[in-house]
Amino acid sequence: MSDRLVVHHIPVCPFSQRLEILLALRGQEHAVDFRVVDITKPRDPALLAKTRGTTALPVLEASDGTILKESLVILRYLDEVLEGGPLRRTDPREHAVESMLIAPEGPFTTAGYLFVLNQDPERRQEHRDKLLRLYRDIDGFLTEHSPVGPYLFDDFGLAEAVFTPMFKRFWFLTYYEDFELPDEDGYQRVGAWQKACMAHPATGQVSEEEIVKLYYDYALGAGNGALVDGRKVSSFAFDPKWQDRPWPPRDKYAGTASDAELGLVG
Amino acid sequence: MSDRLVVHHIPVCPFSQRLEILLALRGQEHAVDFRVVDITKPRDPALLAKTRGTTALPVLEASDGTILKESLVILRYLDEVLEGGPLRRTDPREHAVESMLIAPEGPFTTAGYLFVLNQDPERRQEHRDKLLRLYRDIDGFLTEHSPVGPYLFDDFGLAEAVFTPMFKRFWFLTYYEDFELPDEDGYQRVGAWQKACMAHPATGQVSEEEIVKLYYDYALGAGNGALVDGRKVSSFAFDPKWQDRPWPPRDKYAGTASDAELGLVG
Numbered sequence: 001m002s003d004r005l006v007v008h009h010i011p012v013c014p015f016s017q018r019l020e021i022l023l024a025l026r027g028q029e030h031a032v033d034f035r036v037v038d039i040t041k042p043r044d045p046a047l048l049a050k051t052r053g054t055t056a057l058p059v060l061e062a063s064d065g066t067i068l069k070e071s072l073v074i075l076r077y078l079d080e081v082l083e084g085g086p087l088r089r090t091d092p093r094e095h096a097v098e099s100m101l102i103a104p105e106g107p108f109t110t111a112g113y114l115f116v117l118n119q120d121p122e123r124r125q126e127h128r129d130k131l132l133r134l135y136r137d138i139d140g141f142l143t144e145h146s147p148v149g150p151y152l153f154d155d156f157g158l159a160e161a162v163f164t165p166m167f168k169r170f171w172f173l174t175y176y177e178d179f180e181l182p183d184e185d186g187y188q189r190v191g192a193w194q195k196a197c198m199a200h201p202a203t204g205q206v207s208e209e210e211i212v213k214l215y216y217d218y219a220l221g222a223g224n225g226a227l228v229d230g231r232k233v234s235s236f237a238f239d240p241k242w243q244d245r246p247w248p249p250r251d252k253y254a255g256t257a258s259d260a261e262l263g264l265v266g
Numbered sequence: 267m268s269d270r271l272v273v274h275h276i277p278v279c280p281f282s283q284r285l286e287i288l289l290a291l292r293g294q295e296h297a298v299d300f301r302v303v304d305i306t307k308p309r310d311p312a313l314l315a316k317t318r319g320t321t322a323l324p325v326l327e328a329s330d331g332t333i334l335k336e337s338l339v340i341l342r343y344l345d346e347v348l349e350g351g352p353l354r355r356t357d358p359r360e361h362a363v364e365s366m367l368i369a370p371e372g373p374f375t376t377a378g379y380l381f382v383l384n385q386d387p388e389r390r391q392e393h394r395d396k397l398l399r400l401y402r403d404i405d406g407f408l409t410e411h412s413p414v415g416p417y418l419f420d421d422f423g424l425a426e427a428v429f430t431p432m433f434k435r436f437w438f439l440t441y442y443e444d445f446e447l448p449d450e451d452g453y454q455r456v457g458a459w460q461k462a463c464m465a466h467p468a469t470g471q472v473s474e475e476e477i478v479k480l481y482y483d484y485a486l487g488a489g490n491g492a493l494v495d496g497r498k499v500s501s502f503a504f505d506p507k508w509q510d511r512p513w514p515p516r517d518k519y520a521g522t523a524s525d526a527e528l529g530l531v532g
Binding site for chain 1: 318328330332334335336339340342343346347358359361362363365366369406410
């Protein structure tokens with residue numbers, strides 16, 4: 001097992017789930033040794049030294065000690081080295097098409113996270129509009145390149161592995177912002193894609209309940225394990241387990257519930 | 267020639283030069299039919315229809331009509347389909363390393379362009395500091411992965427093809443902002459890389475004089491062929507040719523020279 005790949009990750013992190021989906025599709029869940037980083041605690045200095053001070057995760061350690069960062073870089077690397085046929089389209093033109101769909105994943109992710117983090121009720125509509133515009137862009141792309149669907153090509157592929165973790169994180173928008181895709185022109189194709197992606201059996205690493213409970217502090221404006229004012233335990237804490245906690249209040253603009261109300265006191 | 271690839275591009279555009287460098291390295295300059303788009307004129311409706319309304323260039327038309335956008339997507343596509351060995355590292359770990367180096371090309375490009383476009387003398391230092399920080403990040407990366415150099419691996423490769431056009435555009439910063447990499451720790455490795463990239467014989471598609479003359483309007487805050495107040499001809503005009511015009515004034519904060527002074531009146 002000495003040449004097993006090591007990935008340092010945050011459980012429930014969407015960037016890590018991309019890798020987990022790939023491993024599930026290949027039946028290679030044990031090819032990677034995942035090491036959990038608790039973002040509610042100071043970072044291990046040994047890991048910080050390996051990453052030259054950056055804290056973004058996941059990080060892959062290759063067997064020769066090379067450190068790989070950036071989830072898309074790691075995803076494509078694993079896709080090349082894991083046993084079994086690649087997830088990427090082997091045809092260069094088709095691969096270029098899936099890469100074009102992947103290209104705006106950064107702005108898409110950012111728009112969703114800024115929306116859940118938003119604390120100004122006056123700016124809710126602006127955040128909603130921005131995210132919906134990005135959904136419409138994807139709708140237009142899929143309508144051009146894959147009008148029938150539901151996937152971009154004949155099956156769940158690389159672009160689906162990239163976007164599905166974000167679609168599942170956006171459960172926090174459904175819960176805390178009543179966000180839903182409108183049932184109208186401009187969203188039908190992307191809506192069908194999102195639905196098929198989220199229903200795929202290789203993407204079940206997280207549940208809606210888990211996302212809603214863990215990301216409660218994001219909805220209060222505190223990301224990456226930061227503490228909300230007046231609280232002593234992060235909603236990202238591993239203990240008590242999310243399964244043992246009650247669902248948090250939906251009204252994010254009403255201020256925080258207490259640690260006790262959130263079931264965060266063991 | 268019916269299956270020749272068509273690329274719609276702006277001459278002197280750095281995103282297009284990435285493709286031209288790849289073609290030069292492969293000795294395949296004639297594999298692509300470049301069609302010139304004049305950004306000082308309204309966009310051809312037929313091309314706009316093909317791109318579903320987006321105006322970013324370059325755009326590649328594959329022989330089956332598929333439209334490919336995003337210079338990195340097109341670059342990787344051409345790298346896969348052109349004759350000859352690929353520019354990308356064939357070893358997956360090495361390819362992941364070059365992909366990590368490429369990942370911040372967007373912020374790097376943006377920082378350089380916002381610096382040349384800046385019109386507020388009070389903000390020059392802020393722009394300089396931001397760009398220098400990005401150079402130091404690259405310096406750290408190269409020092410870790412390729413301490414001797416000058417390239418990331420043994421020869422000019424994919425990351426070099428991505429960054430060299432930006433290094434050459436930044437001649438506009440040398441000329442209009444007196445920008446130079448400091449001769450001190452934190453810049454030596456990236457400085458050596460930049461120098462080797464810019465000297466490589468496959469990267470001679472543009473000259474310093476050409477960049478300085480064509481991007482004069484960028485230095486006055488007008489990008490993408492937009493007109494500077496008080497002027498009637500863009501510095502990006504094809505006619506009169508840049509070779510027949512004088513060098514523009516260096517002091518971008520003193521206001522525009524006239525069309526006549528710039529040699530833009532035929």
